[in-house]
Amino acid sequence: MERITNRAKQVERKPMNFWESIYLIAIFKGLMITLRHFFMKKATINYPEEKRPFSPVFRGLHVLNRDEEGRENCTACGLCALACPAEAITMEAAERLPGEENKYREEKYAAKYEINMLRCIFCGFCEEACPKDAVYLSQTVAPASFNRKNFIYTKEDLLIPHPKASK
């Protein structure tokens, strides 16, 4: 038969000699290999105390961004919800009233903004779709919960703290 690659290896099928057939040498070799691992550096990371750095492209929980003056970026255009393949994002828009200019950046804002983290697949399409740089995926892992309701993240959960208020 013609070989497709040159990587094929001929299998040895000659019968075992005496020392091979009593396996003791093979067992001893195996023991030495495991003993070597006994003294090797351990791969374990003590999770809550030590954390492994995420890759720079890691996509974790969402945040809703504010601009440098602390105004919400989101204008409730709905592009993120449209881009979402899992249909995890829902929102309701509202119009900015006079006197609220320091709270919202544009005339329209999201009165309600919810992401269902049980549906979310952390694909990052919302981040890409957002024309106002309002939604970002952070480096946080979605925390666990016993209750399905806790997985629906409301605007209060998502909005990053006010840059001035947090100082």
Place this chain on the structure above:
Amino acid sequence: MTEEQIAFVLEKLALVGVMIGFSLAVAAYSTWAERKVAAFLQDRIGPNRAGIFGLLQPLADGLKLFSKEEITPKDANKFLFILGTALAMIVACMTGAVIPWSTAFEIGDRLVVPQIADINIGFLYILGVLSLGVYGIMIGAWASNNKYSLMGGLRAASQIISYELPMGLTLITILMMTGSLKLSDIVAQQQDNFWFVILQPLGFLIFLVCSFAETNRTPFDLPEAENELIGGYHSEYSSMKMGFFLFAEYINMFISSTIIATIYFGGYDIPFVNDVALGEKIGANWLAILHFASLFGKACFFIFFYMWVRWTIPRFRYDQLMDLGWKKLLPLALINMLITGLVILLMNN
């Protein structure tokens, strides 16, 4: 009873208590060591949350086992179901009775030898009690009225019977060399001469393999093959009843490590040291403590060895296990016995 007899009974009772307590403690920490060794051999660090280095882990495990729900299957024979696990534990605790732990301690003007029973049939006692051990597994497996458990029990029974034979035959070679079945005699003979592992390397190897089979440790842990028998003989057991089986296994491991050390590695003998001369220098009590440390160190090495092998060699197929026992080890043990006999005959002439 005379005062002397009462003192004797009290001394032995205290020894029994210490012995059982000690082997329970060692067994408890063997479970911890098993997990640590397993982790280290697999490049992990193992339990480290309960106490420093996870040293409180056995307590946590015990608490967990005690607080778990205890289920007795509806169709199980209740009496035998409980008897099985109890028997496994009792027999495991019994084997240690004949082991000489060290030379005598001087307490007041009384010499206390840390050995519960220095009987002339030490060997036979060990062999007898070891083969009783399988009854616990068999009865437990049969009483749980589960086909898989029964298969596990069957495997345990035939495995232990098969490996008992080469084990007995290798012990006979030791008997031929020492002329005594008393364990203290065997240790005493090794103190002056070579350890028997040097004189009997083949016998040691056979004995070691058989001890693995007798204690149901990997690669001979066929009674509890979870991939073909669900859990094996203890499938139907829950909470501390299951814990007893596992605990008995660890006690067996400890005792069999001690027996290997006693028979083939000089028992409490301290290597390269003239024990009597050392004893005159530091006193009998310190010598006894050093002797005990020596035996315990050897036993600990073999416990580690059991774990080391467990994470190195995969489990046998059942027919391979039987092949090894009957077609390889039994003839080898017989040949070993013949050679020993021949050598003894030539040396005496």
